[in-house]
C-alpha cells in the first residue's frame with residue numbers, strides 16, 4: 139500500500155502514545171489499516187489488537203481491507219470493533235460482576251421509548267416527554283457519572299420533576315428485565331473494569347495495542363474506557379480531525395483530542411496535511427472558514443490538485459434553489475456524458491430540507507437516493523418480527539410481548555392486555571402471566587386459543603435459526619395478510635415486503651436468535667450513516683451533513699445556508715461553543731467535494747423570510763482573499 143512520508147512516519151512509530159491529526163481527505167483509513175498491517179508484520183498477534191472504529195460498517199470495511207492485504211479472515215481480527223461492540227464482549231464475559239446473568243438483553247430504541255413512556259405515565263407526566271427523557275438519561279450516562287450529572291442539571295425545561303427520580307425508575311425496569319440500554323453497555327463495562335483489578339489487568343495485558351479512529355468524537359466515558367484498557371506499554375494510536383468534531387450535541391468531547399499531548403506523557407503528534415480528495419481551491423476556502431474557530435489544533439491543509447470551483451448562489455425562495463440545483467445537476471451530467479449523478483450530493487443541515495429536492499428531482503426525472511432516513515431496525519414491520527424473536531428468547535421482555543400480543547390482530551385488545559398485566563405477581567413478566575392464565579383456563583375460549591397459538595409459536599421458534607424463525611412467524615401469523623390490510627398503497631406494501639426479505643437475508647448470517655438480536659441492537663449506532671435499506675448506489679445523494687461525514691463526491695451542493703437553519707437556532711442560542719461546532723459541520727460539508735462546491739441560500743424558506751448564513755459571509759471573505 140502506497141503511503142506518503144507523513145503517513146509512513148505515523149505508521150512505524152512505536153513506544154509511546156501517538157495522535158494523528160489528520161486533515162479532511164488525508165487518508166485516515168489508509169493510515170490506520172497500514173498501522174495494523176505494520177503491527178502484524180512486526181510480530182503483534184492480530185487477535186490482541188483492539189482497533190476501535192466509529193461505526194459497525196467502518197469495522198467491516200477495515201476487516202475487508204485487512205483481508206485483501208493479508209489474506210487473514212474476519213475472525214482473526216476479533217477486536218476490530220466499535221466501542222459498544224467491544225464493551226459488549228467484555229460485559230457478557232463478566233456480567234455477573236455487574237449483577238446480570240447471561241444472556242443479557244440489549245434494549246432497542248423502541249424498548250427505551252416504551253419504558254420511558256411507562257415511567258412518565260406512572261409519574262403522572264405527559265408521555266410526549268419520552269424522547270427528551272431518553273436523551274437526558276443518555277447524556278448523563280455518557281458523561282460517565284450520571285449522579286453528578288443530575289446533581290448539576292436536576293431538571294430539563296420540558297419535564298417538571300427531578301429527572302433523577304425518573305432515571306432511577308427507568309434503570310430499575312432495565313435491571314428487572316436483565317437488560318441494558320445502549321449507553322449501559324459502556325457504563326457497566328466501565329464499572330466492571332474500574333471495580334475489578336483482576337479483570338482490568340487481564341485486558342491491559344491482553345491488548346498489545348489500542349487504535350482509535352475518529353478520536354475527535356469520543357465522549358468522556360469512551361475516553362475513560364480507553365484509559366482503563368491501555369496497558370503499561372502505552373501503545374495507543376489515535377487518529378482524527380478536531381476540525382471535523384461534530385457530535386458535541388450528543389456528548390462527544392473534542393478536548394480529549396486537543397489536550398492529548400498534555401494527557402499522555404511522551405506522546406507524539408503526527409500531522410497529515412495533504413488532502414488527496416479535494417482540489418486546492420476548495421481546501422483553502424475550507425481552511426479559511428475553520429480559521430474563524432479559535433479552539434483547534436494547527437495544521438496547514440493543502441492539495442496538489444487544481445481546478446476546483448467554489449461558488450455562492452442567492453435565491454429568492456427554497457423552490458428557486460431546488461430548481462437551480464436540479465438544472466445544474468442536469469447540465470453537469472450532460473445526458474450521461476458528464477459527471478455521473480451518483481458522484482453528486484445535495485447536503486443540508488436538517489432533514490426537512492430534502493423535500494424540495496425530492497420534488498424537483500422527481501419532476502425532472504433525475505435519479506436520487508435519500509440517505510440516512512429512518513433506521514432499518516425501527517421500521518414497523520421489522521420491529522414486529524424482531525419482537526417475536528425477542529419474546530421467544532427473552533420471556534421477561536414485556537415490551538416485545540405486548541407488541542406482538544395483538545399483532546397481527548387476534549382479538550386481544552388493550553383491556554385484555556391490561557388484565558393480563560394486572561394478574562401478575564411482583565416481578566412476574568407479562569408473558570409468564572399469560573402462560574399461567576392459559577394453563578389455568580381462566581380466559582374466554584377465543585382469547586385462550588389466540589394466546590395459546592402465540593405462545594406455541596414462541597416456543598417453537600426459540601431454537602430455530604433466525605432465518606427459519608422469521609419464515610415461521612410470517613407463515614403462522616399470516617403476516618403478509620396483515621400487511622395487506624394495513625398498507626395504504628401497493629408501493630408501501632411492496633416496500634415492507636422487501637424490507638422483510640432484506641431482514642431474512644441479513645438473518646441468514648447468524649446461527650441463533652440471540653446472536654442475531656445482539657447484532658441488530660448494535661447496528662443502532664450506525665443510524666447517522668447510510669440507510670441500510672438503501673442498497674442503490676445510483677442517483678444524486680440527498681443527505682444531512684452528519685450522514686455525509688466520511689463520504690466523498692465530485693460535486694457537492696450545500697443548500698439552505700441561512701441563519702437559524704445553518705447555524706441552527708439552537709446552537710445560536712447555546713453560544714460560542716455550539717457555534718464552533720456548526721462551523722465545523724460546514725467544514726465537513728465543504729470538504730466532501732472533490733471538484734465542484736456550490737453553496738446556496740434562499741431569502742424565503744417555507745414561506746418565511748430568512749437571512750443568509752454568517753458562514754456564507756465568512757466563506758465569501760475567504761474566496762475574495
Ligand SMILES: Nc1ncnc2c1ncn2[C@@H]1O[C@H](COP(=O)(O)OP(=O)(O)OP(=O)(O)O)[C@@H](O)[C@H]1O
Nearest residue numbers: 140141142162163164165166167168414415688689
Ligand atoms: N498516500 C496516498 N496517496 C494517494 N491517495 C491517497 C493516499 N492516502 C489516501 N489517499 C486517498 O485519499 C482519499 C481520501 O482518503 P480517506 O477517505 O481515507 O480520507 P479521510 O482522511 O478519512 O477523509 P475525511 O476525514 O475527510 O472523511 C481516498 O480516495 C484515498 O484513497
